[in-house]
Amino acid sequence: xxxxxxxxxxxxxxxxxxxxxxxxxxxxxxxxxxxxxxxxxxxxxxxxxxxxxxxxxxxxxxxxxxxxxxxxxxxxxxxxxxxxxxxxxxxxxxxxxxxxxxxxxxxxxxxxxxxxxxxxxxxxxxxxxxxxxxxxxxxxxxxxxxxxxxxxxxxxxxxxxxxxxxxxxxxxxxxxxxxxxxxxxxxxxxxxxxxxxxxxxxxxxxxxxxxxxxxxxxxxxxxxxxxxxxxxxxxxxxxxxxxxxxxxxxxxxxxxxxxxxxxxxxxxxxxxxxxxxx
Amino acid sequence: xxxxxxxxxxxxxxxxxxxxxxxxxxxxxxxxxxxxxxxxxxxxxxxxxxxxxxxxxxxxxxxxxxxxxxxxxxxxxxxxxxxxxxxxxxxxxxxxxxxxxxxxxxxxxxxxxxxxxxxxxxxxxxxxxxxxxxxxxxxxxxxxxxxxxxxxxxxxxxxxxxxxxxxxxxxxxxxxxxxxxxxxxxxxxxxxxxxxxxxxxxxxxxxxxxxxxxxxxxxxxxxxxxxxxxxxxxxxxxxxxxxxxxxxxxxxxxxxxxxxxxxxxxxxxxxxxxxxxxxxxxxxxxx
Numbered sequence: 001x002x003x004x005x006x007x008x009x010x011x012x013x014x015x016x017x018x019x020x021x022x023x024x025x026x027x028x029x030x031x032x033x034x035x036x037x038x039x040x041x042x043x044x045x046x047x048x049x050x051x052x053x054x055x056x057x058x059x060x061x062x063x064x065x066x067x068x069x070x071x072x073x074x075x076x077x078x079x080x081x082x083x084x085x086x087x088x089x090x091x092x093x094x095x096x097x098x099x100x101x102x103x104x105x106x107x108x109x110x111x112x113x114x115x116x117x118x119x120x121x122x123x124x125x126x127x128x129x130x131x132x133x134x135x136x137x138x139x140x141x142x143x144x145x146x147x148x149x150x151x152x153x154x155x156x157x158x159x160x161x162x163x164x165x166x167x168x169x170x171x172x173x174x175x176x177x178x179x180x181x182x183x184x185x186x187x188x189x190x191x192x193x194x195x196x197x198x199x200x201x202x203x204x205x206x207x208x209x210x211x212x213x214x215x216x217x218x219x220x221x222x223x224x225x226x227x228x229x230x231x232x233x234x235x236x237x238x239x240x241x242x243x244x245x246x247x248x249x250x251x252x253x254x255x256x257x258x259x260x261x262x263x264x265x266x267x268x269x270x271x272x273x274x275x276x277x278x
Numbered sequence: 279x280x281x282x283x284x285x286x287x288x289x290x291x292x293x294x295x296x297x298x299x300x301x302x303x304x305x306x307x308x309x310x311x312x313x314x315x316x317x318x319x320x321x322x323x324x325x326x327x328x329x330x331x332x333x334x335x336x337x338x339x340x341x342x343x344x345x346x347x348x349x350x351x352x353x354x355x356x357x358x359x360x361x362x363x364x365x366x367x368x369x370x371x372x373x374x375x376x377x378x379x380x381x382x383x384x385x386x387x388x389x390x391x392x393x394x395x396x397x398x399x400x401x402x403x404x405x406x407x408x409x410x411x412x413x414x415x416x417x418x419x420x421x422x423x424x425x426x427x428x429x430x431x432x433x434x435x436x437x438x439x440x441x442x443x444x445x446x447x448x449x450x451x452x453x454x455x456x457x458x459x460x461x462x463x464x465x466x467x468x469x470x471x472x473x474x475x476x477x478x479x480x481x482x483x484x485x486x487x488x489x490x491x492x493x494x495x496x497x498x499x500x501x502x503x504x505x506x507x508x509x510x511x512x513x514x515x516x517x518x519x520x521x522x523x524x525x526x527x528x529x530x531x532x533x534x535x536x537x538x539x540x541x542x543x544x545x546x547x548x549x550x551x552x553x554x555x556x557x558x559x560x561x562x563x564x565x
Binding site for chain 1: 287289290291292293294296297298300301303304305306307308309311312315364367368370371372375385387388389391392394395396397398399400402403404405406407409411412413416444447476497498501504505506507508512522525526529534537538541544545548549552
């Protein structure tokens with residue numbers, strides 16, 4: 001190997017500082033959430049305790065955060081399942097040109113670039129003017145999809161751009177119907193990417209704020225609840241909550257990434273299943 | 279069944295219909311609704327259907343509007359410049375300097391994981407750093423750089439832009455890294471063989487080939503910053519304004535028609551900006 005050029009060390013330093021910049025603040029609040037009972041929002045630490053984590057379980061200290069957490073988790077799963085199914089169908093559709101495909105693609109891009117407060121305001125207005133109940137599982141759910149679907153679809157584009165159509169041709173030559181080809185050839189090949197789409201669907205929904213702000217109705221999701229706390233809570237309990245929900249997010253991310261990794265390994269070790277009559 | 283699958287238009291439409299329905303119901307209709315409501319009028323308690331230019335007259339007649347739009351562009355421009363330089367450097371390091379694929383994947387994941395965590399928490403986590411008695415101030419005092427705490431670290435334009443850079447740099451890193459990974463390495467060798475210096479290779483070979491990634495990242499960052507209201511509100515301690523806050527303030531006062539008019543102008547501004555940028559790159563070819 002050639003020796004590293006000087007630019008390597010400079011850029012490595014920048015990269016290191018960037019990671020510190022990305023993670024430093026989060027690690028700091030994780031440490032501060034273990035403040036002693038008299039501690040404040042910044043250093044020094046006045047002892048260490050689980051005081052603020054225990055406060056999370058007292059209604060009067062934090063409001064209905066567990067209800068909010070439950071709603072966010074359910075909504076995340078709903079958005080995740082819908083995003084995976086709709087993105088795969090959309091991805092399959094866009095492999096061939098159809099009348100209006102260009103317009104639909106432009107709508108998808110528009111969905112990414114239109115400020116989220118507009119979606120929130122517009123969906124809220126429609127539901128209230130039509131007399132429909134504004135609820136996180138109806139209006140909130142739809143508003144969040146306008147953010148997760150474009151990501152899901154872009155991932156599917158990336159997947160199908162690299163997909164070798166020879167596999168499908170082989171399946172068709174063997175007499176597989178269109179549905180059998182999708183079910184037994186295409187879906188298994190793209191399965192690891194679907195885990196990626198699911199990860200985007202769940203986490204983007206779980207953390208979404210602006211799109212749910214005017215569409216969640218009288219029951220808050222967790223990000224809304226946390227934002228409400230920033231205006232009236234001035235104790236490290238908010239750090240404890242932040243730490244807990246970040247740990248939850250990291251666990252979710254770890255589960256998804258490990259699943260992708262395990263699928264890759266199983267595929268590598270199992271080798272070909274030709275002739276096994278799957 | 280078979281006939282359905284042989285007609286490309288019908289199959290396409292069947293498969294795309296859920297996507298089209300969701301976007302029609304939760305994107306197109308809401309935007310149309312906002313355009314309609316922007317011509318309505320409001321009383322203290324309700325909004326009244328009408329066809330009046332009152333909201334727009336007020337919006338364009340107020341000097342506040344222009345300064346707020348200017349401020350929004352200022353945030354977008356500064357954030358764009360910083361995230362571009364930083365994102366390019368990070369992507370360059372990952373794509374060209376990290377040699378093992380395992381390390382490349384691991385470091386890339388480290389850069390993207392915060393994207394899947396909560397923006398609000400990531401904003402809150404700056405408080406212990408930037409506050410009057412925060413880590414930044416106490417460190418600077420202990421180093422003797424300053425004598426007393428500086429006030430402009432938190433709740434200022436500085437903290438707003440810092441938070442934007444913190445939240446959105448990875449929207450630059452990912453597309454730029456993606457295009458850099460597709461650059462044929464033999465082009466770099468050719469440049470080297472032809473006697474180009476490292477800097478010349480960067481400017482004349484890598485930069486032009488990375489342009490599509492830069493454009494996509496720029497579109498993300500600029501639209502996210504222009505449409506933001508929560509970062510500005512939280513990180514400026516409600517002291518600074520951008521268009522998003524103008525809208526959310528009207529919403530808080532239940533002045534929906536006025537909020538809708540501002541939203542329409544914001545949307546037009548964002549779409550014109552993006553339209554200009556999209557003329558330079560075809561997103562679908564770059565995935």
